[in-house]
Amino acid sequence: MEVNEQLIRAITEAVVRQLHTDGAQNATQSLAGKTRMRPKHSYEGAERAKQGTDPKEVVIGVGAAFQTEINATIGGIPLDDVLRNVKAGIEEEGMTSRVVKVLDTSDVCFMALQSAKLSGSGIGIGIQSKGTTVIHQKDLYPLTNLELFPQAPLMDLETYRKIGKNAAKYVKGEKVTPIECTNDPMVRAKYQVKAALMHIIETEQLDPDKGMIVWEGAR
Amino acid sequence: MRRSKRIEALDARAVNKDGFIDEWPEMGFVAMHSPYDPKPSVSVENGVITELDGKKREDFDFLDQFIANYAIRIDRAQQSMAMPSLEIARKIVDIQTSRKEILEIISGITPAKMVEVINYLNVVEMMMGMQKMRARKVPGNQAHITNLKDDPVQIAADAAEGALRGFSEEETTTGVARYAPFNAIALLIGSQVGRKGVLTQCAVEEATELELGIRGLTTYAETLSVYGTEKVFIDGDDTPYSKAFLNAAYASRGLKVRFTSGAGSEVLMGSSERKSMLYLECRCLYVTKGAGTQGIQNGSVSCVGVAAGVPAGIREIMGENLVAALLGLECASSNDQSFSNSDMRRTARTMLQFMPGTDFIFSGYAAEPNYDNMFAGSNFDAEDFDDYNVLQRDMQVDGGLRPVTEEEVIRVRREAGKAVQAVFKYLGLTEVTDEQVEEVTYAHGSKDTLKRDVASDLMAADDLMKRGITGVDVVKALAESGFVDLAESILNMLKQRVIGDYMHTAAILDEHFQVMSGVNTPNDYMGPGTGYRVTGQRWEEIKAIPHRIDVNEF
Numbered sequence: 001m002e003v004n005e006q007l008i009r010a011i012t013e014a015v016v017r018q019l020h021t022d023g024a025q026n027a028t029q030s031l032a033g034k035t036r037m038r039p040k041h042s043y044e045g046a047e048r049a050k051q052g053t054d055p056k057e058v059v060i061g062v063g064a065a066f067q068t069e070i071n072a073t074i075g076g077i078p079l080d081d082v083l084r085n086v087k088a089g090i091e092e093e094g095m096t097s098r099v100v101k102v103l104d105t106s107d108v109c110f111m112a113l114q115s116a117k118l119s120g121s122g123i124g125i126g127i128q129s130k131g132t133t134v135i136h137q138k139d140l141y142p143l144t145n146l147e148l149f150p151q152a153p154l155m156d157l158e159t160y161r162k163i164g165k166n167a168a169k170y171v172k173g174e175k176v177t178p179i180e181c182t183n184d185p186m187v188r189a190k191y192q193v194k195a196a197l198m199h200i201i202e203t204e205q206l207d208p209d210k211g212m213i214v215w216e217g218a219r
Numbered sequence: 220m221r222r223s224k225r226i227e228a229l230d231a232r233a234v235n236k237d238g239f240i241d242e243w244p245e246m247g248f249v250a251m252h253s254p255y256d257p258k259p260s261v262s263v264e265n266g267v268i269t270e271l272d273g274k275k276r277e278d279f280d281f282l283d284q285f286i287a288n289y290a291i292r293i294d295r296a297q298q299s300m301a302m303p304s305l306e307i308a309r310k311i312v313d314i315q316t317s318r319k320e321i322l323e324i325i326s327g328i329t330p331a332k333m334v335e336v337i338n339y340l341n342v343v344e345m346m347m348g349m350q351k352m353r354a355r356k357v358p359g360n361q362a363h364i365t366n367l368k369d370d371p372v373q374i375a376a377d378a379a380e381g382a383l384r385g386f387s388e389e390e391t392t393t394g395v396a397r398y399a400p401f402n403a404i405a406l407l408i409g410s411q412v413g414r415k416g417v418l419t420q421c422a423v424e425e426a427t428e429l430e431l432g433i434r435g436l437t438t439y440a441e442t443l444s445v446y447g448t449e450k451v452f453i454d455g456d457d458t459p460y461s462k463a464f465l466n467a468a469y470a471s472r473g474l475k476v477r478f479t480s481g482a483g484s485e486v487l488m489g490s491s492e493r494k495s496m497l498y499l500e501c502r503c504l505y506v507t508k509g510a511g512t513q514g515i516q517n518g519s520v521s522c523v524g525v526a527a528g529v530p531a532g533i534r535e536i537m538g539e540n541l542v543a544a545l546l547g548l549e550c551a552s553s554n555d556q557s558f559s560n561s562d563m564r565r566t567a568r569t570m571l572q573f574m575p576g577t578d579f580i581f582s583g584y585a586a587e588p589n590y591d592n593m594f595a596g597s598n599f600d601a602e603d604f605d606d607y608n609v610l611q612r613d614m615q616v617d618g619g620l621r622p623v624t625e626e627e628v629i630r631v632r633r634e635a636g637k638a639v640q641a642v643f644k645y646l647g648l649t650e651v652t653d654e655q656v657e658e659v660t661y662a663h664g665s666k667d668t669l670k671r672d673v674a675s676d677l678m679a680a681d682d683l684m685k686r687g688i689t690g691v692d693v694v695k696a697l698a699e700s701g702f703v704d705l706a707e708s709i710l711n712m713l714k715q716r717v718i719g720d721y722m723h724t725a726a727i728l729d730e731h732f733q734v735m736s737g738v739n740t741p742n743d744y745m746g747p748g749t750g751y752r753v754t755g756q757r758w759e760e761i762k763a764i765p766h767r768i769d770v771n772e773f
Contacts, residue, residue, distance in 0.1 A: 031243035032254075106489065107454050142456055144396050144424035151595065177674045181367050181394035185557050185589035185596025186236075192524025192558075193238035196487045200246060203489030 089164020247491025295327025360619025382413025435690025447499025514549025
């Protein structure tokens with residue numbers, strides 16, 4: 001094959017052009033200037049949740065993006081099913097449930113504590129949209145709890161049902177055996193970045209002036 | 220598209236299960252530098268800082284105010300700020316410039332200036348900086364001691380084995396929060412069985428943690444978290460002032476304390492104010508310094524999945540460890556949280572602290588299998604002990620651990636279990652059976668042990684708190700149950716709080732309860748032939764790994 005200078009130049013140019021295109025394709029996408037994940041949901045006209053008086057109730061406080069911007073936990077469980085199971089667990093123990101949406105904090109401990117304070121029984125459950133859950137009691141320190149389920153990706157519907165049951169048992173003042181802990185030591189590697197993004201979605205939906213609102217299921 | 224078998228093989232690699240994300244400064248997903256980070260500046264009028272990093276005093280948030288009032292030496296500020304950041308960076312690496320001189324210069328610079336300095340250093344230069352700036356001459360290591368069942372017998376046994384293996388500090392936490400007093404007592408007892416003088420803590424909700432400390436059931440505290448933005452502080456119902464107050468509460472009872480912070484926490488909580496992780500962490504470290512505590516646990520810690528997900532995240536982690544050391548703080552340099560599915564990547568990340576040595580390379584190392592690690596997994600666990608010992612031997616580096624024999628391990632585990640059994644009986648807590656002690660003695664993790672009656676344990680733990688049981692009761696229980704030597708050790712740990720020397724920067728205790736800190740054994744590294752070298756007895760110990768070929772038997 002005859003190789004002349006012209007051919008070499010043509011090939012070189014083609015390779016360089018290709019390299020430039022590849023470079024552009026491989027460059028990280030620019031997120032600069034992007035300031036939110038989802039548009040702001042309006043809670044105009046929402047009804048403020050009332051202080052409970054029923055000593056048999058458990059208040060379930062869900063996150064700001066719950067069933068609106070986020071419809072499944074970080075592990076992929078539909079939030080409708082999560083809520084249905086927690087409520088069923090409470091009812092199986094003969095207690096009643098009331099769902100509120102917490103719009104003034106996305107911290108699960110404070111969500112749970114505020115729900116407990118709102119609850120007629122003093123027992124509340126906080127559930128973030130990514131699935132992280134806490135059972136709280138109104139007279140405990142904010143960052144302690146009755147039971148904490150920090151690893152949302154490991155949760156299943158059976159556990160959510162047991163959470164409802166145990167919360168109801170605390171209301172009844174029974175001797176409660178906490179739900180067994182689960183642990184996946186690689187959970188952070190797999191999920192923490194996604195957890196951060198989901199928490200951003202939740203936090204940007206906060207509407208502190210609205211406080212806690214009545215929230216019975218999806219809308 | 221027909222798939223390339225090469226790419227398919229690569230896609231299946233563990234590293235590709237990790238979470239990665241592009242830089243996004245608006246949401247704080249940026250490690251070393253954000254376009255929104257402030258430019259360094261300082262103005263001093265009548266002995267008061269009136270401008271800090273481009274902000275006037277009237278615009279300060281509470282972090283700026285705290286930092287300006289307590290964390291920067293006002294008499295040094297103008298002189299230090301006038302020195303180019305590049306020059307400071309070079310001095311950090313220069314073996315002719317002493318640690319003392321660097322501390323003096325750094326004491327007058329602002330957080331934004333610190334960010335600029337650190338950005339001039341690559342990871343090798345950061346390691347050189349750490350080798351010189353670490354407070355204590357000899358590096359150390361800390362363990363996590365936890366299990367899925369919150370089994371106090373296993374905690375005692377793992378604590379004893381961990382202490383035997385060389386950890387200077389041991390930290391526990393709970394699966395179920397109300398187990399805290401049991402875990403604290405079991406850790407206190409077990410640690411002293413393995414090696415006298417090991418410090419212990421129980422990381423739980425702050426008020427409970429303080430109470431356990433005041434009662435003498437723990438000997439130090441670490442989980443006083445600080446954050447880089449006002450919003451995250453407020454969300455946690457805190458301010459720099461409340462943290463300083465909590466620090467003082469521990470100090471008033473003679474307990475060693477360090478704070479905790481790290482890159483990514485503000486991102487994870489959705490309030491990064493568009494700043495880089497390094498800048499926010501610098502603010503945390505200045506607050507820590509200003510609050511008057513002796514040290515910090517940092518290096519992203521529990522948010523490492525976020526920091527490691529962005530470009531240069533691992534460099535940033537080493538950078539923030541170095542900032543702690545530059546501020547004269549004891550640095551317990553994380554490595555305590557799993558962040559990668561790749562063994563190669565997790566090891567590489569740890570080498571940045573392991574090779575230069577830090578006050579505590581891990582904070583801590585899972586001294587149980589990771590499935591039992593209730594901090595959601597550490598970067599290294601009990602199954603990595605031999606790998607770690609070999610790394611020390613390969614590189615002649617002191618990583619704080621030592622090889623042990625199976626006989627010693629079994630002996631200390633059993634003794635720790637027996638001691639907990641005796642103390643529980645004496646104090647009228649839930650029963651620990653002989654069978655349970657035996658199973659735990661030979662166990663690797665909680666999958667090998669017996670079930671406990673959780674509801675009864677929790678009732679007994681609540682009761683223990685109500686009865687006002689203290690460290691002195693534990694000493695009495697041990698002494699009157701025949702564990703006189705062990706009782707003496709725990710009494711010696713309680714005495715430290717009266718002596719107070721172990722509140723000095725980077726203090727640990729040797730097996731004779733003598734303090735080794737940045738004050739009485741300071742790091743004096745100034746290049747080859749100086750500083751700490753692995754020699755003599757310690758080197759012989761590191762060499763003696765198991766599984767060496769016995770030439771005489773060959």
